[in-house]
Amino acid sequence: MTIWQRLRHTLRHGPAPLPAAAPSAETAAALAARLDAAAQRRLGRSLAIRHVGAGGCDGCELELRALNGIVYDLERFGLRFVTSPRHADILLATGPLTRTMAEALARTHAAMGEPKWVVAVGDCAIDGGVFKGSYACLGGITTLPVDLVIRGCPPTPWQVLEGLRALIEANATPAR
């Protein structure tokens, strides 16, 4: 699969499932090397992610915290979570976008510099998931231009990583 095919595939079907077993050290090292190069080609530094919890159940947050933890060691993949939107390249949103969170989401996005990407993580961020049709929700991250969706309820840490990897590689391609 080319990078663009992969990105398109990811957008349509979610990331290709990874084997459930923990990846071998060699696989992780190879992934890391590829990601490092891709991230650096794009920005010359690692990509910073600002998470916005747009009213989900905390299940997606739980898996993001796991991704950020020791076992997955996100930083060696050229990715890190930051607290200030001003330092962020990626806005990663979870949750069905409750009406009450719409303004805070818009403000966080506006505070980020260019270029920036929006990633919707989890079924409810994509279209509201089980909360579709509620008076209190906007049916997913519908108020921002979403560049990438990562399916799952919640997606596993590896699925999130695979999705982010596709985004980095796609954006690292000079054709864009």
Added chain:
Amino acid sequence: MSAAAAIIRAGAASGQRPWPRHALSRERWQAMAAALDAADAPSLQGVWAEAERVHALFLDAGSPLAASVEVDGGSYPALSPHCPAASWFERMIHDLFGHTAEGGRDARGWLDHGAWATAAPLGPRQAALPPRVGAPEPPEFLPVEGEDLNQIGLGPVAGAIAEPAHLRLTAQGETLVRLEVRLGYAHKGTLGLMRGTPPRAAARFAARLSGSATVAHGLAYAHAVEAALGVAPPPRAVALRAVMAELERIRAHLDAAAAILAEAGAAFLETRFGWHREAMHEAAGRAFGHRLMMDAVAPGGLATDLAADGAAAIRAALAALAAELPDLVRRLDRSASLGAGIGRIAPDLALRFGASGPVGRASRRASGHGGDARLVPGYPPYPVLGLDVPTRAEGDVAARLRVRLDELPESARLLRALLEALPDGTIATALPAASGEGLGVAESSRGTVWHWVRIEGGLVAAAFARDPDWLHWPLLEAAMRNGMLADLPLCAASFGLTSSGVDL
């Protein structure tokens, strides 16, 4: 028996199962409210509503006790003047149903920040209300009184990876004079979505009230439905539910411990607890096909059986933890001052706020029991299995950390015993398309979860869920009053609070 409990028990009992709900007149409800000041008063667990009625649930010496009053002219007598723990519930009832708590301590909005299309979306008068126009109004906070005070607003987008919540800090220099919490950002309309669906389908909403306690919420909801319909889950389902619940408890305690140790700057311990947490995630994924075990519990039994190699995966993760835990605890003991004396909750206050889980058990009273719903009021299989519930008396950050760590070996023991003697057979009993009202309980890693459901003709007519953090957030506010600003992150981590379950 306390005066309030006597008043409730004198009311006519409804058909709620397994614990009846007593209907009170407005006058008797008021008398009950006035008696909630007493030292021996039953502890309030929650207040919720339907179109025409308001319900309150108490624990009276470990027995669930429910009371109801009819809403009259859009209002009912408030409980909060005599029982501060009722305040957030009264604000929630007003925002969702439009019923006013007459004489309530706090009439400000709670879940409704003005962004919904209508007010009182679940209320009986909803259809008659005009649609909203214009921009939402910003939430109101308590006024600042006094000089040299600074107000700082944190959130709803705060922390690196967190649920939405807003903290309003009033500081004087380095001292936190007051912490005020504002939730509601994660209000998804869950109770409204449950209405009109078959109980089995509504389970997916119960499972998504709080991802970190999805098994416990699913279980309390299943208990409520099974009580309402008079259904008993098969023995294999009962045992495997406890397997899931204990696995979730261990994972969540490891998660909370890692978060506390991260705030305390204990990097090595944080890393090791984080590693074991991930091992529990993986084991759960192997055993039940989902790392959080979401939707695995279903009313009537289970939706997922244990995978063929599931028991082995769980045993391996437990063995790895058992091999390292004593050493980790010894290291922790060497830094004995970690969190000692910070964010103290006095036992009486914990009791008054019906605190449960590690927050409640770290502030144990000399006389009281541990307050664990697995034993009191209790549900299968725990009373038969037996369970040792560790408690502490100090009520500080250190005690809340240690109670969690002390619970790990006990949950591991239960898991091994359950896996050793798993019954064979089916995993679910079919639900009849019948009617009934049920109350269910389960002990999550954060404390006691209650679910209430009314089923009519095979469909959910009304529901409520009481996440334990309803009563723990106000205790965080109390714990930090006049504390050091710099201690807030550590203290908050020791409470391990979540938004979604409270925001509904």
